[in-house]
Amino acid sequence: MLEIRNLSKSFQGLQVFSGIDLTVEDRPGEKSPLIGVIGPNGAGKTTLFNIFTGYAKADGGSVIFDGKELLGKKPHEIVRAGLTRTFQSTLAFRQLTVKENVLVAAYLHEDFSFLERFIYPLVSLKLTQKKTRDAQERAEKVLSMVGMLDDMDMVSGNLPYGKQKKLGIAMGLATEPKLLALDEPAAGLNPHETAETMELLQEINRGGTAVLVIEHNMKLIMTACERIYVLSGGRIIAEGLPQEIAKNERVIEVYLGKGMTAHA
Template identity: 45%
Template sequence: MTTETTTTPAAAPAAGTPLLEARDVVMRFGGLTAVGGVDLTVNTGEIIGLIGPNGAGKTTFFNCLTGLYVPTEGQVRYQGQLLPPTPHKVTQAGMARTFQNIRLFHNMTVLENVLVGRHTRTKEGIVSAILRGPGYRREEAESRAKALELLEFVGLADKRDMLARNLPYGEQRKLEIARAMASEPGLLLLDEPTAGMNPQETRATEELVFAIRDRGMAVLVIEHDMRFIFNLCDRVAVLVQGKKLVEGDAQTVQSDERVIAAYLGTPMDGAEAGTESTTSTEENQ
């Protein structure tokens, strides 16, 4: 767990207890069933991968988990509690996410972006912001310290006063992760964190995700990059056409006939599957 004194909602339960439980999640848009009854459990201290071809419903499933969409059927529980269907309450509860197409606050500085991430873990209101009592000062100082520590962690500390939009692409991804981590989530959801990255950057992101896990956060990651996912994840779930095809450790998934057939295609296509991620843009609906 992290070292700071601020309250953490996910007061790290013993490793291996269920953190996120999604039961039979269904999402329909009109006649189209984007997600058709998916179960997923994430335990504390785990890194779980979610893979699947384009349009398999991964991001839609993600949006159902984080309250951006209200699932047509099914339940999502976090630490045993039903998750409210609004994004800000989900974050409050202890799940934070990044976006597939980076959504930083472009005209705020790097540090301010992370400070915004602190929003749910701070509570001073407008009156105390104006009066600036000792409580407010303490909280603001704590937030800053925590934010700077996170920037140090992802390696952006020296760029704290730059505008987010002026960061290079890879660092924008890192900043988005730092911003999400600032809300001290028990579970971090990463939506294609290596999209558009070169191999070195991908490897660095791999290290970063391990380091995040070592800080006591469970991670659920959507990816296209096979090598990245199989190196990283304790368990991998494969989503095809809105249904979970198989779930298990890297070995199991890699050797599963159905996955090879449905996702990787013939071995020749499979060789290309890893490079596909750079240009892919998944449909949201």
């Protein structure tokens, strides 16, 4: 599904990473993959996400998604190809309601024509009623899945942080991606919210969406992910099953600190 090959990036002469290879397999008829990416702060995880989702340019390498090169494409084109990402800090459209936030994402698959986009909305809402109603139904379905139906009329900027994070995931889901890339979905959440997020990721994954997640919360990564990549010093230093990563001495040394062990 996603094949990142020999990807490199530097900022003003400072190498962020080089030779990055990462694969999210396409497994038709089988369980979709749920892959984790971990690494210390500054390892370049978010930069990696920014590159393959069109928010930053790579110096070299390739990113193939469903057989098509993504490098050079704009973020919205990449979403249309089936790869959606969430952000660590910008979570929602703050002045819109929860439902409107998800709706904006749900409009993606309605395939509005030029007239429906730019002319009919100035004349009458009835002219696009069917498509907007379809989008509303899908938005409500997603909100029900993430348990936010009761909040749908709230202005998203007034939501507690945990719910804003969940809304970010709901918006990603509403684009109906093949692969959902989540940038630290549990950062800043309390243990109860983290557990909920973990369950949600697994539910999304069971529903047939592949998930690629950057996270610092080791419990979430070790429990939810089937395979983990460890990024450090500008390289992938380890890749494997959670149990293997937890025992990998190099990972323990650079990421967890000497003398530490992780719980698989």
